[in-house]
Amino acid sequence: MSELDFAPRPGAAPLHRQVLAQSRMEARLMLRNGEQLLLAVVIPVLVLFGAVTAGEHLNLDLPSSRPLVDIFTPGVIALAVMSTSFTSLAIATGFERRYGVIKRLGSSPLPRSGLLAGKIGALLLVQLLQVFIIGGVGQLLGWTPEPGVLGVGLAILLGTAAFAALGLFVAGALRAEATLAAANLIYLLLMTGGGVVLPLTAYGDARPFLQWLPSAALGEAMRTGFIDGGVAWRDLGVLLVWAVFGTVLTAKTFKWE
Amino acid sequence: MPDASPAVSVDGLVMRYGDKVAVDGLSLTVERNTITAVLGPNGAGKTTTLETCEGYRRPQQGTVRVLGLDPVQQRRDLLPRIGVMLQGGGAWSGVRAMEMLEHVARLHAHPLDTAVLAERLGLGDCGRTPYRRLSGGQQQRLGLAMAIVGRPEIVFVDEPTAGMDPQARRTTWELLDELRRSGVTVVLTTHYLEEAEQLADQVHIIDRGRLIASGTPEELTRGSSATVRLVVDKELPTAAEAGLRASIDTWSAEHGVGVRSISFGSRTLEDVFLELTGRELDDE
Numbered sequence: 001m002s003e004l005d006f007a008p009r010p011g012a013a014p015l016h017r018q019v020l021a022q023s024r025m026e027a028r029l030m031l032r033n034g035e036q037l038l039l040a041v042v043i044p045v046l047v048l049f050g051a052v053t054a055g056e057h058l059n060l061d062l063p064s065s066r067p068l069v070d071i072f073t074p075g076v077i078a079l080a081v082m083s084t085s086f087t088s089l090a091i092a093t094g095f096e097r098r099y100g101v102i103k104r105l106g107s108s109p110l111p112r113s114g115l116l117a118g119k120i121g122a123l124l125l126v127q128l129l130q131v132f133i134i135g136g137v138g139q140l141l142g143w144t145p146e147p148g149v150l151g152v153g154l155a156i157l158l159g160t161a162a163f164a165a166l167g168l169f170v171a172g173a174l175r176a177e178a179t180l181a182a183a184n185l186i187y188l189l190l191m192t193g194g195g196v197v198l199p200l201t202a203y204g205d206a207r208p209f210l211q212w213l214p215s216a217a218l219g220e221a222m223r224t225g226f227i228d229g230g231v232a233w234r235d236l237g238v239l240l241v242w243a244v245f246g247t248v249l250t251a252k253t254f255k256w257e
Numbered sequence: 258m259p260d261a262s263p264a265v266s267v268d269g270l271v272m273r274y275g276d277k278v279a280v281d282g283l284s285l286t287v288e289r290n291t292i293t294a295v296l297g298p299n300g301a302g303k304t305t306t307l308e309t310c311e312g313y314r315r316p317q318q319g320t321v322r323v324l325g326l327d328p329v330q331q332r333r334d335l336l337p338r339i340g341v342m343l344q345g346g347g348a349w350s351g352v353r354a355m356e357m358l359e360h361v362a363r364l365h366a367h368p369l370d371t372a373v374l375a376e377r378l379g380l381g382d383c384g385r386t387p388y389r390r391l392s393g394g395q396q397q398r399l400g401l402a403m404a405i406v407g408r409p410e411i412v413f414v415d416e417p418t419a420g421m422d423p424q425a426r427r428t429t430w431e432l433l434d435e436l437r438r439s440g441v442t443v444v445l446t447t448h449y450l451e452e453a454e455q456l457a458d459q460v461h462i463i464d465r466g467r468l469i470a471s472g473t474p475e476e477l478t479r480g481s482s483a484t485v486r487l488v489v490d491k492e493l494p495t496a497a498e499a500g501l502r503a504s505i506d507t508w509s510a511e512h513g514v515g516v517r518s519i520s521f522g523s524r525t526l527e528d529v530f531l532e533l534t535g536r537e538l539d540d541e
Binding site for chain 1: 311312313333336337338339341343345346347348349350351356360361363364365366367369370374377403405407408409410435436439440441
């Protein structure tokens with residue numbers, strides 16, 4: 001066993017290395033947690049199967065003559081982004097506050113901006129994995145996407161920004177248990193009625209209201225990006241507004257302890 | 258480093274929570290390369306003082322400097338140079354012990370070898386155990402490892418051995434002593450008299466947010482009757498208590514001796530022990 005040299009030699013690792021370490025750590029923890037994995041992968045895959053098989057028996061008023069799987073797979077990818085960036089992030093952060101993790105990291109060399117960047121990196125890593133799995137299942141079901149890199153990329157980035165800001169707001173304002181309940185409840189409501197998996201045209205009269213929800217904006221932006229390779233500027237704008245709104249709310253209310 | 262400022266200087270610190278005063282005009286200095294104990298009962302303001310040094314809390318009045326830096330304004334310069342052990346928690350519940358230690362190590366430029374450090378702290382066997390399944394003592398030792406892995410100039414350890422068995426406490430003391438010998442300044446809070454006595458070069462005793470005594474353990478314990486404790490054999494009726502207070506006042510005026518503090522309370526185990534053996538419970 002080599003000897004330990006305790007003589008002071010302090011110093012912070014380069015910021016990018018700290019952020020990378022934080023991202024990898026948080027992504028690993030997220031994927032290790034059973035409930036989070038259920039939310040991240042199992043539910044979206046089940047929703048995709050269910051929607052594609054049941055959809056054929058329902059008379060859905062869908063915009064195009066495309067096969068259902070082409071419409072539902074982008075919607076389920078949007079759902080996955082929402083579940084990770086909002087629900088998983090909120091729950092994880094709520095318990096980090098509870099267990100003093102954020103406090104402990106607060107006295108480490110990692111600055112708060114680095115912690116935030118690390119969290120976003122972790123979300124993007126997990127979401128990349130989700131896109132692969134859901135996309136793979138979609139292809140098994142006959143999905144033939146024609147993705148536009150700009151449209152899909154912006155949808156994922158702005159969707160992550162909007163939902164992460166809202167998730168951090170919930171986690172920073174409520175106690176851990178209340179965060180757990182609220183984040184799951186909001187996720188369920190948006191999944192079923194928020195225009196994320198089903199296109200807005202399927203909602204009839206509720207459409208003028210729903211189109212301002214971040215869930216519907218993300219769903220529409222993702223469908224536009226994957227189906228026509230287009231860029232849904234209006235929906236991306238809605239996501240941007242939610243991102244700014246959530247960031248301001250979080251900045252005003254978040255307590256690190 | 259040509260910098261000759263003390264490791265820590267606290268000057269006139271006042272901290273309140275609502276209308277409760279946690280720290281009441283506290284001033285103290287910690288010299289570099291010492292083990293300094295901040296000793297006091299629970300609720301004396303030890304943790305609040307420490308957290309002000311660590312940059313978690315902004316002084317409401319007074320100034321705090323650590324290595325000559327303002328812990329709030331110059332936080333980013335200061336943090337890589339200090340190590341912090343919180344009183345509890347500080348890790349994800351699902352993280353494995355070694356994974357957590359390695360994570361903290363990666364945030365630093367020249368960390369210690371995590372495997373050797375873990376072995377040294379007796380964490381070798383529980384490296385893959387999730388944090389929530391570690392015993393209280395293991396969590397404490399992991400917290401200590403996280404505080405020193407970045408090779409800091411100062412470590413702040415809050416009640417480092419609370420809840421540890423005697424063996425683990427001994428290991429921790431030896432480690433803190435070795436840190437000091439290697440040039441690290443150790444600031445620890447404790448409510449164990451023995452810990453302060455055995456380990457510290459300098460002791461600051463605080464009570465209700467005020468410094469009531471400072472010195473080396475020898476200085477503080479020298480001279481026999483600086484403290485007078487009176488233990489009575491039954492609960493004092495109000496009249497008897499008032500009478501006692503009055504006679505102490507008279508005695509105090511007569512002999513020109515100031516009474517620093519006098520406390521009335523029910524008998525503690527420590528009193529029983531003292532009564533039976535003539536020794537303090539903390540003397541071992």
